[in-house]
Amino acid sequence: xxxxxxxxxxxxxxxxxxxxxxxxxxxxxxxxxxxxxxxxxxxxxxxxxxxxxxxxxxxxxxxxxxxxxxxxxxxxxxxxxxxxxxxxxxxxxxxxxxxxxxxxxxxxxxxxxxxxxxxxxxxxxxxxxxxxxxxxxxxxxxxxxxxxxxxxxxxxxxxxxxxxxxxxxxxxxxxxxxxxxxxxxxxxxxxxxxxxxxxxxxxxxxxxxxxxxxxxxxxxxxxxxxxxxxxxxx
Amino acid sequence: xxxxxxxxxxxxxxxxxxxxxxxxxxxxxxxxxxxxxxxxxxxxxxxxxxxxxxxxxxxxxxxxxxxxxxxxxxxxxxxxxxxxxxxxxxxxxxxxxxxxxxxxxxxxxxxxxxxxxxxxxxxxxxxxxxxxxxxxxxxxxxxxxxxxxxxxxxxxxxxxxxxxxxxxxxxxxxxxxxxxxxxxxxxxxxxxxxxxxxxxxxxxxxxxxxxxxxxxxxxxxxxxxxxxxxxxxx
DNA sequence: GCACTTTGGTTAGAGGTTGTAACCATCGTA
DNA sequence: TACGATGGTTACAACCTCTAACCAAAGTGC
Numbered sequence: 001x002x003x004x005x006x007x008x009x010x011x012x013x014x015x016x017x018x019x020x021x022x023x024x025x026x027x028x029x030x031x032x033x034x035x036x037x038x039x040x041x042x043x044x045x046x047x048x049x050x051x052x053x054x055x056x057x058x059x060x061x062x063x064x065x066x067x068x069x070x071x072x073x074x075x076x077x078x079x080x081x082x083x084x085x086x087x088x089x090x091x092x093x094x095x096x097x098x099x100x101x102x103x104x105x106x107x108x109x110x111x112x113x114x115x116x117x118x119x120x121x122x123x124x125x126x127x128x129x130x131x132x133x134x135x136x137x138x139x140x141x142x143x144x145x146x147x148x149x150x151x152x153x154x155x156x157x158x159x160x161x162x163x164x165x166x167x168x169x170x171x172x173x174x175x176x177x178x179x180x181x182x183x184x185x186x187x188x189x190x191x192x193x194x195x196x197x198x199x200x201x202x203x204x205x206x207x208x209x210x211x212x213x214x215x216x217x218x219x220x221x222x223x224x225x226x227x228x229x230x231x232x233x234x
Numbered sequence: 235x236x237x238x239x240x241x242x243x244x245x246x247x248x249x250x251x252x253x254x255x256x257x258x259x260x261x262x263x264x265x266x267x268x269x270x271x272x273x274x275x276x277x278x279x280x281x282x283x284x285x286x287x288x289x290x291x292x293x294x295x296x297x298x299x300x301x302x303x304x305x306x307x308x309x310x311x312x313x314x315x316x317x318x319x320x321x322x323x324x325x326x327x328x329x330x331x332x333x334x335x336x337x338x339x340x341x342x343x344x345x346x347x348x349x350x351x352x353x354x355x356x357x358x359x360x361x362x363x364x365x366x367x368x369x370x371x372x373x374x375x376x377x378x379x380x381x382x383x384x385x386x387x388x389x390x391x392x393x394x395x396x397x398x399x400x401x402x403x404x405x406x407x408x409x410x411x412x413x414x415x416x417x418x419x420x421x422x423x424x425x426x427x428x429x430x431x432x433x434x435x436x437x438x439x440x441x442x443x444x445x446x447x448x449x450x451x452x453x454x455x456x457x458x459x460x461x462x463x464x465x466x467x468x
Numbered sequence: 469g470c471a472c473t474t475t476g477g478t479t480a481g482a483g484g485t486t487g488t489a490a491c492c493a494t495c496g497t498a
Numbered sequence: 499t500a501c502g503a504t505g506g507t508t509a510c511a512a513c514c515t516c517t518a519a520c521c522a523a524a525g526t527g528c
Contacts, residue, residue, distance in 0.1 A: 009475075009524070016476090032353030034268045039514065047477070050516075054476055059515070113353050117440030119266030119344065133442070152456040156448055163447035191453060192460075199433025206351030211364070213397035214390055219425060222386035226426075226460065243495075243504075250505095273485065281506075284487075288505055293486070474525070485514065495504075 017055055019045055021069070024062055028110045033120055036063065063114070064126050070111040071132035074104045082139035090146040091225075091233040097140055098193075098224045102201050102217060109205035116202060131169075138177040140193050141186055145178035147231025149185035160187040189227065196223040251289055253279055255303070258296055262344045267354055270297065297348070298360050304345040305366030308338045316373035324380040325459075325467040331374055332427075332458045336435050336451060343439035350436060365403075372411040374427050375420055379412035381465025383419035394421040423461065430457040 023044040027036055038059055039049040056062040081100040085093040105112035115133075117125065151157035161184030164171050174183045200223060203209055204216040227233075257278040261270055272293055273283040290296040315334040319327040339346035349367075351359065385391035395418030398405050408417045434457060437443055438450040461467075 007525085013475085031355040034353065035355035037514065038516090048479080049514090050479085050518095051477055053516070110353065117437070117442045118352055119268065119347050119440065121265040121269035130445070153459055154452050154455050156452040156456050159448035159452065160446075166447075188456075191448075192457065195433035195437055195453065195457065196430055197433070198437055199429035199431070202436055203351070203429055203432055206353065208351045208367070212394075213400075214393035214425075218388050218390040218393065219429065221388050222390050222422075223426065223429065225387055226464070230460070241496085247504085271485065272487085282508080283485090284489095284508085285506055287487070470528090472526085472528105475523085476521105477523095478519100478521080480517100480519090482517085483515090486512090488509100488511085490507100490509085492507080493505090495502105497502080498500090 013055070016045075020052060020055055020062070021066060024066060025111070028066070028114070029108070032110050033063065033114050033118060038062070060123055063120070063123060066111075067114045067125060068128060068132060070108075070115050071129065071136065073111070074101065074115070075132065075135040075138075077101075077104045078136055078139050082142060089234045090143050091228045093143045093146075094140070094193075094224050094228055094233065095221055097143060098197055098220050099217060101136075101197055102204065102220055105201045105205050106216075112201065112205050116198070134173050137190055137194055138173065140190050141174060141177035141181065143233075144186055144189050144193070144227075144231060145181040147228070147233040149182065149189045149231060151185060152188055156191075157184050157188045160184050160191065163187070189231065193224070193227055196220075196227070247289070250279075254286060254289055254296070255300060258300060259345070262300070262348070263342070266344050267297065267348050267352060272296070294357055297354070297357060300345075301348045301359060302362060302366060304342075304349050305363060305370065307345070308335065308349070309366065309369040309372075311335075311338045312370055312373045316376060323468045324377050325462045327377045327380075328374070328427075328458050328462055328467065329455055331377060332431055332454050333451060335370075335431055336438065336454055339435045339439050340450075346435065346439050350432070368407050371424055371428055372407065374424055375408060375411035375415065377467075378420055378423050378427070378461075378465060379415040381462070381467040383416065383423045383465060385419060386422055390425075391418050391422045394418050394425065397421070423465065427458070427461055430454075430461070 020041060023041045024036055026044075027040060036059065038052050038056075042049045042052050052062075056065070077100050078097055081096050082093065085096045088096070115129070164174065164183035164187060170187075171183055174181060174186055178186055197220070200216055200220045209216055209219075254275060257275045258270055260278075261274060270293065272286050276283045276286050286296075290299070311334050312331055315330050316327065319330045322330070349363070398408065398417035398421060404421075405417055408415060408420055412420055431454070434450055434454045443450055443453075
C-alpha cells in the first residue's frame with residue numbers, strides 16, 4: 001500500500017503551498033513582482049517568516065512557481081479560445097486569440113509582468129519557461145497555417161528555417177500545432193504576431209497608453225488585421 | 235551681481251549629483267532598476283547612506299531623474315539619426331530610426347527597462363515622461379508623413395483623431411514633426427510603429443529571443459518593412 | 469509499542485535595505 | 499560678525515532575505 005502521495009500530511013502540505021501562492025499573488029497584484037516579500041506572506045498566513053522556507057527554497061523559487069503557473073494559465077485561456085472558435089473564420093480566430101491574451105494580461109497585469117521577462121534583481125527565469133511560451137503561441141500557429149504564410153525580405157525567414165532544421169523541439173512544436181505547415185514561414189509569422197502582441201499588451205498593462213483616448217483592443221485588432229491581410233486570411 | 239547659479243558650491247553639487255547618477259546607473263546596469271540601492275551608491279562614493287538624501291529626496295526621485303535622462307538620451311539618438319539620414323529614401327530612414335532605437339536599448343537594456351514602464355514597487359513614472367516619449371517618437375512622424383498613411387478598419391483611427399482634436403499638445407506635437415500631415419492617420423501609424431518597436435525591443439533586451447537563432451534587427455526590419463509597404467514608402 | 473526519522477514550526481540573529489532625526493562643521497550672505 | 503544654508507555624520511526604526519539551532523508532533527519500521 002504505497003501511500004506516499006496521498007496522506008493527511010501530503011494534503012496539508014499542498015494546502016499550505018496553495019495558501020502561500022495565493023498570498024504571494026495578492027502581494028504581486030498590489031505592487032508588482034518586485035513587491036513580493038516572504039515575511040509579509042508569512043504574516044498573512046499567521047506563521048513566522050522562516051516557516052516558508054520549509055516549502056520554498058527561497059524567494060526565487062516561489063517566483064518561479066508563480067511564473068510557471070501564470071504561463072499555464074494564459075496558455076489554457078488561449079487554447080480554450082482556439083477550441084471555442086473552431087467554427088469561425090480564421091481571421092476571427094486570430095482576433096479572438098489575441099483578445100484572449102490581452103484580456104488575460106489586463107486582468108492580471110502583474111502576472112503578465114512575471115512572464116514578460118521583466119527584470120528582477122538576481123532573478124532569472126527557469127529553462128522550462130521556453131516550453132511554456134511555446135504552449136501559449138501554439139494555438140496561433142494553428143490559425144496562421146490556415147493562411148498562406150510568406151517569407152519576408154531580409155535574412156529572417158532563412159535564419160528561422162535554420163533554427164527549425166537544427167532544433168527538433170521547435171520542429172515538433174510547429175508540427176504539433178500546424179501539421180502541414182512550413183516551419184520557416186510559420187515561425188516568421190508567429191514571431192511577428194508575438195512581438196506585436198507583446199508590444200501592445202506590454203504598453204497597455206504598463207500604462208503607457210493611458211490618456212491617449214483609444215482602446216488598446218482596437219489597436220491589437222488592427223495589428224492582427226495587418227497580419228491576416230498578409231496571410232490572405234478570411 | 236546675482237551669483238546664485240554659478241559658484242564653487244553649485245558646481246560641487248552638480249559634480250556630486252553626476253557621480254551619484256553614474257554610480258546608480260552602474261548598479262542598474264548590473265541588476266536592473268530594482269537593484270538600485272542608495273546605500274550601495276553611497277558606499278561607492280565613500281559617504282554615508284543618508285548623505286545622498288541631501289541631493290535626492292528619496293530613491294524614487296533618483297529613479298525619476300535617471301528615467302528622464304534615459305528618455306533624453308534615446309530621443310537624441312533618434313533625432314540625430316533623422317538628421318543624418320536626410321538624403322536617404324524614406325524607407326531607409328524608417329529602418330535607421332528603428333535600428334537606432336534598438337541599438338540604444340541593446341547597449342543599455344536596463345535604461346530601456348526604466349523607460350519601458352517596468353513595474354517597480356511603489357514607483358510611478360512622472361507626468362513629464364509623456365512628453366519625453368513623444369520626443370522619441372517625433373522623428374518617426376516626419377518619416378511616416380512621407381508616405382500615404384491610411385486608416386485601419388475598426389474604431390482606432392477615429393479614436394485617435396478625437397484625441398488629437400481635443401488635446402492641443404498632441405496636435406502640436408504632430409504638427410511640429412509633420413507639418414502637413416493628417417493627425418489621425420499619422421497617430422494611427424506611429425502607434426503601430428511604437429508597439430512593434432516596443433515589442434521587438436522589449437523581447438530582445440529581456441532575453442526572450444535568446445537561443446532562437448535569428449537576429450532581432452532582422453525582425454525589426456521586417457516589421458518596419460511591413461509598415462513601409464502599407465505607406466507606400468520608397 | 470517504542471525508537472528513530474521526518475516534517476513543520478519557532479526564535480535568534482546576520483547582513484542588508486530605506487529613510488528620519490539630531491548633531492556638527494563649514495561656507496555663504498546680509 | 500551673526501545667522502542661515504549646505505553637506506556631512508551617527509543612531510536608529512522598521513523593514514527585508516535567509517540560516518542555524520532547537521523542539522514538538524507526526525509518521526515509519528521493527
